Amino acid sequence: xxxxxxxxxxxxxxxxxxxxxxxxxxxxxxxxxxxxxxxxxxxxxxxxxxxxxxxxxxxxxxxxxxxxxxxxxxxxxxxxxxxxxxxxxxxxxxxxxxxxxxxxxxxxxxxxxxxxxxxxxxxxxxxxxxxxxxxxxxxxxxxxxxxxxxxxxxxxxxxxxxxxxxxxxxxxxxxxxxxxxxxxxxxxxxxxxxxxxxxxxxxxxxxxxxxxxxxxxxxxxxxxxxxxxxxxxxxxxxxxxxxxxxxxxxxxxxxxxxxxxxxxxxxxxxxxxxxxxxxxxxxxxxxxxxxxxxxxxxxxxxxxxxxxxxxxxxxxxxxxxxxxxxxxxxxxxxxxxxxxxxxxxxxxxxxxxxxxxxxxxxxxxxxxxxxxxxxxxxxxxxxxxxxxxxxxxxxxxxxxxxxxxxxxxxxxxxxxxxxxxxxxxxxxxxxxxxx
Numbered sequence: 001x002x003x004x005x006x007x008x009x010x011x012x013x014x015x016x017x018x019x020x021x022x023x024x025x026x027x028x029x030x031x032x033x034x035x036x037x038x039x040x041x042x043x044x045x046x047x048x049x050x051x052x053x054x055x056x057x058x059x060x061x062x063x064x065x066x067x068x069x070x071x072x073x074x075x076x077x078x079x080x081x082x083x084x085x086x087x088x089x090x091x092x093x094x095x096x097x098x099x100x101x102x103x104x105x106x107x108x109x110x111x112x113x114x115x116x117x118x119x120x121x122x123x124x125x126x127x128x129x130x131x132x133x134x135x136x137x138x139x140x141x142x143x144x145x146x147x148x149x150x151x152x153x154x155x156x157x158x159x160x161x162x163x164x165x166x167x168x169x170x171x172x173x174x175x176x177x178x179x180x181x182x183x184x185x186x187x188x189x190x191x192x193x194x195x196x197x198x199x200x201x202x203x204x205x206x207x208x209x210x211x212x213x214x215x216x217x218x219x220x221x222x223x224x225x226x227x228x229x230x231x232x233x234x235x236x237x238x239x240x241x242x243x244x245x246x247x248x249x250x251x252x253x254x255x256x257x258x259x260x261x262x263x264x265x266x267x268x269x270x271x272x273x274x275x276x277x278x279x280x281x282x283x284x285x286x287x288x289x290x291x292x293x294x295x296x297x298x299x300x301x302x303x304x305x306x307x308x309x310x311x312x313x314x315x316x317x318x319x320x321x322x323x324x325x326x327x328x329x330x331x332x333x334x335x336x337x338x339x340x341x342x343x344x345x346x347x348x349x350x351x352x353x354x355x356x357x358x359x360x361x362x363x364x365x366x367x368x369x370x371x372x373x374x375x376x377x378x379x380x381x382x383x384x385x386x387x388x389x390x391x392x393x394x395x396x397x398x399x400x401x402x403x404x405x406x407x408x409x410x411x412x413x414x415x416x417x418x419x420x421x422x423x424x425x426x427x428x429x430x431x432x433x434x435x
Contacts, residue, residue: 011344011345011346012072012073012191012344012346013267013269013301013305013307013343013344013346014072014073014189014190014191014192014346015072015191015346016344017189017192017301017303018191018192018195019122019192019195021066021195021198021199022198022199022202023210024040024062024065024066024198024202024208024209024210025209025210026209026210026211026212026227026229027059027061027209027212027227027229027230027232028229028230029229029230030230030231030232030233031059031207031230031231031232031233032222032232032233032234033056033057033058033059033207033232033233033234034051034056034057034058034234034235034236035047035048035051035056035057035058035059035234035235035236035237035238035392036058036059036060036061036223036225036232036234036236036237036238037058037059037060037061037237037238037240038060038061038214038225038237038238038239038240038241038245038249039060039061039062039069039239039240039241039242039244039245040060040061040062040065040066040067040198040208040210041067041068041069041070041071041072041194041240041242041381042067042071042190042193042194042197042377042378042381042382042385043071043240043242043370043373043377043381043384043385044060044062044238044240044241044370044385045060045066045194045197045198045201045385046197046381046382046383046384046385046386047238047240047370047384047385047386047388047389048060048201048204048206048208048385049115049197049200049201049204049206049385050385050386050388050389050390051389051392052201052204052205052206053204053389054389054393056392057205058201058205058206058207059206059207059208059209059232059234060201060206060207060208060209061209061212061213061214061225061227061232062208062209062210062211062212063211063212063213063214063241063244063248064210064211065210065211066194066195066198066208066210067190067191067194067195067198069242069243069244069348069349070242070243070348070349070350070351070373070377071190071191071194071381072190072191072194072195073190073191073267073346073347073348074190074265074348074350074375074377074378075187075190075265075267075287075297075298075299075307075309075378076187076188076189076190076287076299076307076378077129077185077186077187077287077289077297077299077378078108078109078112078185078186078187078188078378078379079129079182079185079287079289079376079378079379080102080105080106080109080155080158080182080184080185081102081105081376082101082105082356082357082358082374082376082380083352083356083357083358083373083374083375083376084355084356084357084374085145086098086102086149086153088355088356088357089101089102089357089405092357092404092405092406093401093404093405095152097401097404099152099153100398100401101401101402101405102153104380104383104387104398104402105379105380105383106158106184107383108379108380108382108383109184109185109186109379111379111382111383111386112125112188112193112378112379112382113125115196115197115200115382116188116193116196118200119196119197119199119200119203120196121192121193121196121197121199121200122192122196123188123189123190123192123193123196124188124189124192124301124302125186125187125188125193126186126187126188126285126286126287126299127183127184127185127186127286128181128182128183128185128186128284128285128286128287129181129182129185129186129187129286129287129288129289130162130170130171130179130180130181130182130282130284130286130287130288130289131179131180131182131288131289131290131291132167132171132176132177132178132179132288132289132290132291133176133177133178133179133290133291134175134176134177134290134291134292135177136164136177138177138291138292139164139177139178139179141291142178142179142180142291143161143178146159146161146180147161158182158183158184158185159180159181159182159183159184160180160181161178161180162178162179162180162181163178164177164178167179169283170282170283170284170286171281171282171288172280172281172282172334172336173281173333173334174335175290175332175333176290181284181286185287186286186287187286187287187299188378189301189302190378193378209227212227212228212229213227213228213248213249214226214227214241214248214249214252215227215228215248215249215252216249216251216252217237217249217252217253217367219364219367221235221365221366222234222235222366223235223236223237223364223366223367225237235366236366236367236368236392237366237367237368238368238369238370238388239252239253239256239363239367239368239369239370239371240369240370240371240384240385242260242350242351242370242371242372242373243260243261243262243349243350243351243371245257245371253363253369255363256359256363256369256371258409258410259353259354259359259371259372259407259408259409259410260351260352260353260359260371260372260410261351261352261410262349262350262351263312263313263349263350263351263352263375264312264313264318264319264347264348264349265309265310265311265312265313265347265348265349265350265375266309266310266311266312266313266318266319266322266326266345266346266347267307267308267309267326267344267345267346267347268307268308268309268322268323268326268327268330268342268344268345269301269305269306269307269308269342269343269344269345270305270306270308270330270337270340270341270342270343271305271340271341271342271343272303272304272305273300273304273305273306273337273340274304275304277336278300278304280336281300281306281334281336281337282299282300285299285300286299287299294310294312295310296308296309296310296329296333297309297310298310298330298333305343305344306330306334306337306340308326308329308330308333309326310326310329311325311326311329318347322345322347323342323345326342326345327340327342330342350373350374350375350377351371351372351373351374352372352374352375353371353372353374353407354407354408354409354410355405355406355407355408356374356376357372357374357405357407358370358371358372358373358374358377358380358384358402358405359371359372359405359407360372360384360387360388360399360402360403361399361402361403362403368388368391368392368399370384370385370388372407387399387402
């Protein structure tokens, strides 16, 4: 999977527009730290910053480079809530705990803005998110969800419902029926944000080691992680490698690997568009996502490119004719972009759980893990890192709350679970098509 993804990032708009950044030498020899973090993505770097702020010495091991995985290739949307519906959390934990989990996702939005300001991160942060529905039936379902969230979770403090007759004022597209606007959510350049966090972590004394895959973990006090050219002895370990951890270190946490699956997601970027057309299509420049199970998500970049995502692969194989297929999907949403030239097309894998809820917790008293963001992690990763740092510092209530969400292995075992997931997703695609 890692080798397959090298081609997918070669034509990434994010890579092409990334700011100059430091190169972090690989680990060469043995080292010691209070905390060793596996993975220099958003979750791992967030944990590193929070731990360094609390006075811990931290080493981060990264198999590739900072932000190489989903952290640097995603849709860039920072959105309230989880990838699963809030009812999933209520059924598992009860309303009071579910409300606490919801509030954590709201705090996650604020944390992004706090870090952008504190560390002066240039990442094209824009406020505003539109959730939209395709067709009247899905519009009614989305309205029911919105009213439930407004009543039970006070979501209307930051969001407002948009009736069908008014939606054109928010998005100039014939595809959508109705929706809502969330002022507190938004979008950013995810790779530049991740690189900014790495720069901040390093300034706080965190040691980042790129091209240093962690191979084995010996549990104990201290724990020991081995790499190809050395080892790290640490009082605490945080596993934040997500879907790549089972591939790089298959024996490190096999029980965790069975609870997540890789899903490919893909994005195209157009040539820069006329600013007047950009203002016509999405006047607020909000990020947009539809309410289908197999959804489309899109937004405008700072230099007026349409960044359009949504084609997914549950087989880990890159879809054929990716650029042209995505261009057609974009034209279905915005007919005025039918002739727009697509100059970038890229993708990568995110980790999903069976119920689409995040999977946080411990596999030993001093070994923590963060995984299963299920494509909804740009903001939540920040809070995940903060909560694991709180737990290491002795305040584990919030991490333990999230750890109470039940998770199950994907059915089918190692050989059959991917075909089973492909068949299941084919059903959801059919349901979306039928409206």
